[in-house]
Amino acid sequence: MDLGAVLSIIGLVVGVVAIVLLALVLRSLGRHRRELAELRAATTGAIPVVDGGEAGAGGEPTAQEDPPARLKKVAVVLNPSKFADADAFRARLREVVERVEEAEIAFYETTVEDPGQGQAREAISEGADLVMAAGGDGTVRMVASVLAGTDVRMGIIPSGTGNLLARNVDVPLEDPAAAMTAALTGQDRHVDVGWLQTGGSIAEASAASPQIFLVIAGFGADAEMIGHTDDGMKKRIGWIAYVLGGVRTVMGRSVDVVLDLPDGTRHTHRARTVLLGNVGRLPGGFVLMPGATVDNGRLEIVVAGWRGAAGFSQVVTEVVNPRLVPSRRTRIANRLSTMERYHSPAVQVVTAAPQPVQLDGDTDDEATHFIARVDPGVLRLRVPVSSRSRGR
Template sequence: MLKDQLPWIVLGIVVVVLVVAGIVLSRVDVTSPVSLRRRVRPHRGHFRNGEVPPADLKQAAIVINPTKFTDQGPVRERIAATCRAVGWGEPLFYETTAEDPGRGQAMQAVKDGAKVVCSLGGDGTVRHVASGLVGTETPLGILPGGTGNLLARNLDLPVDAFDTAMTVALTGRNRRIDVGELVLGDTDRDGNPVGPSESHYFLVISGIGMDAAIMAGTNENLKSKVGWAAYMLSGVKSLVSPEFRTTIRLDTDPEFRRRARGVMIGNCGRLLGGLVLMPNARVDDNQLDVVIASPKGVVGWVPVATRVLTRQRKGHPTLDQRTCQEVRVRVDRPLPVQVDGDVVGEATEVNAIVRPGVLSVRVSAT
């Protein structure tokens, strides 16, 4: 009997196995093995030999003063090559114009996502580009392209090695520095503007009187040929410039009066040729340094020159130095005014105030 039923029993077992197998297989994607459906972590050497996963590369913006170059092609390629060498994307380039010497271009670069905005031109270009970055977190990179490069010198940045300066701009550290703000125009006794006024940022030195006259009298063609020595020639002509009467107020101190040939207001004090006008001035000390120059005739410049050459910190009657956070200077007649080497007009009154730490500058990492 059992022998007769054995084939049916075997057939039943086979059917049950097939049904169970069908149920199991219906819940498994047999076309996609587990090894393919599971995301396997690649070996740590998987992305070597140029197999780098796609990523957004950082970009630098370069604001160029086109008047400084007869052919921008080679310098643009050097900049792009340096960017590629340190793993950055292709740089963004913007040119200054007579109507907008750098501020608008810097602001546009920030909007375009640049991680650093570099100025390529003279001290004026640096100042205008910086003015577009004041109050932002985007750092300023300084590329030497002018005669003075004064802010770069005060920050110990390379001024004779372009590729090194570009590398610092890309890979250096950020340093917060102060900025001076100079306002031309009359104010009342409470410091409120009376009539039209105009405001300018300065990074190094502003001034009214003799120093502005030197800047105004410097021949641009001569400067392009002999560099900073052109300022010296103009300075010799200004040694016997007329005195003027000035009234000065520092912070909330009482006003005092002087006869002077020039009043300089500095954010830092290192000048061309290794000269230091304001030995105590620092770009991040939250204050301004004021120098009142009042030598008598050509002979009177001897102690002034001695003090500058020896970097003496002790005051001198003909070169009086003060510190403050705000200063008002009134003069007895309209005189030329300069900010970082650019003559911005004439005025009978200027007011300057320090803006602490409002600008980030890329400096050497060491």
Template sequence: MSDPAPEIERASALTNTVAAVVNPVKGDPMRVRQAISRHAYSTGAGKPLWFETTIEDEGADAARRAVAAGARLVIASGGDGTVRAVAGALRHTGVALGIVPSGTGNLLARNLGLPIGNADAAVEVAFSGQDRVVDVGLAEFTSPDGVATENPFTVVAGVGVDAAMIANTNPFLKERFGWIAYIDGILRSVITSKPVRSKIVIKNADGSQATHTFDTHSVLVGNVGGLPGGAELIPDAQIDDGVLDVAIMHPRTIFGWLYIGRTILWENLVLRHTKLGRKLLRIQSRLSPNVLEYARGPVITVKLDSPVAAELDGDEFGVAQKAVFRNDPGSLIVRVP
């Protein structure tokens, strides 16, 4: 449970400048607490405030309470869902976000070069690292009955087979094998996936826009592009460039899916990083099947003929028949190595 409000009110009168928002079922919360306390006292930050996420609050409300209590650094310990919730609450506050990655994918931490699997090292970065100003994505999903809700994301948001993959991932395998368990979910989702007619409008910074219509299986919008294992889903995505990058997947056969897998695991991961590899990509692009499109812009709107599953940073977010993704540039400070 979160620390009770009266205790927080008393703490706000002290010189507490550090707070922790911790998912109690991820990683080793006791070790994280000890590491944060040790660094807080050694740096003169005083007694850190401590909050635990709950089913009702993934961390956003706790982060807001931490800011109200005077915290200047809020450390999120958990998976990408916890980090997303805390990051969203810290937008435009000037309060720095520290991250102790304790989840399955830990995609934001990986893309920022933070220590993975070492809570002590991650806490050290949170206290002594550099401040980096980054963008946050905002996704507005409209349900089939017309109800629209907007939520932040730090890594990737999407509609289609990627969300189905999350739903189809076996919880036992995820707990036992980590991000590798998603492979099982991917295979089962691809087999059953059916394309949906989609109108995708990409608004550019100068006000112009481009419209694309595809029978899509998945539309993924990235604030960052790296995956576990070094694979690059959206290779040009940068967390501080003021735009979002979109990957539109529209294969017609299993061979199209195989080509997409090859693109992510071979072309994006290997060929793009060498001069010879880039030359080969230019040559073979003329022969490549038209199954994967990349585009970018500050605002991306997706209208679907029928509702599909939606996701944010690896969490299911119901179904959507329309999605609007926009970039909130320079809205968050993150502590990095």
């Protein structure tokens, strides 16, 4: 092994360690900031602002939505594999619902054969006006696929590795009772959902059943990273396991990618990954897609390519601290990395070779043709009142 290869490997290891340490620090700082804000509000009697929009004539914030109606029946679609003591979990939620809302509560457990869709349909047929998805991002996806386009409210009790949608709308992550309380007392927010069709040709993709994504769908290196991440490691160390799983994807080769946008423009790239973002905040406080918000009616499309560990480090730097990124001209001259961003309500993508696919962390079959679109405001999501000002 020559010196250049050794230095590249050393640089990669150092980069991964730095990312992990920085993520832990940012996460800790974020938690301390939230605790400080809550303490300040409690000591000053401050009332949370519903929306960070325009102030009224008297200088007071103007509320954007009516107070929520009283709920009659709350359904919990529960993934029992995500909770160590499902019976204690049910008892705690029942206590919260009875105390806060005095509503009926019912539980519907997911199975391997039916990870959430059938249970959500059953809950709707039995009169639920709020359906809580209690589990990881996969459970949230399945429940949302049924509730999208209906008037039934959805809430989230996060208990997965990423909990990506919950993070982006400020649902409490580590306290199921707090998450339930936030849904019972929160505001309805009409959020966008993404749909992805894939296949081995444009005809096959067009005929495929659309699959929902709420956070990020992607193909290429990101799907490889998820596929290489060990489930046992995720349970032990959480989302950092994805960082370790991603080490194996760094040295892969870029492929030719062609994007067709609704405005008639066509864009060609050499890329390792293409990401379609409905929201952009990741664990650890990283914002991968600053232009992706949950209710703006468009996707942020990121096309990234790199050569080796040095090129990958440039891409990581752009995510962690965009101000340190070299200019586009410098990157092209060095031929180490590229990152282009587009914003569009839809996109068609063709790749020169089959690529693995992921939707909100759930992997799918490989494909060469991808059709994606956003469906604006079709999911009625219950969020904490404080999330509206931060989620724009």
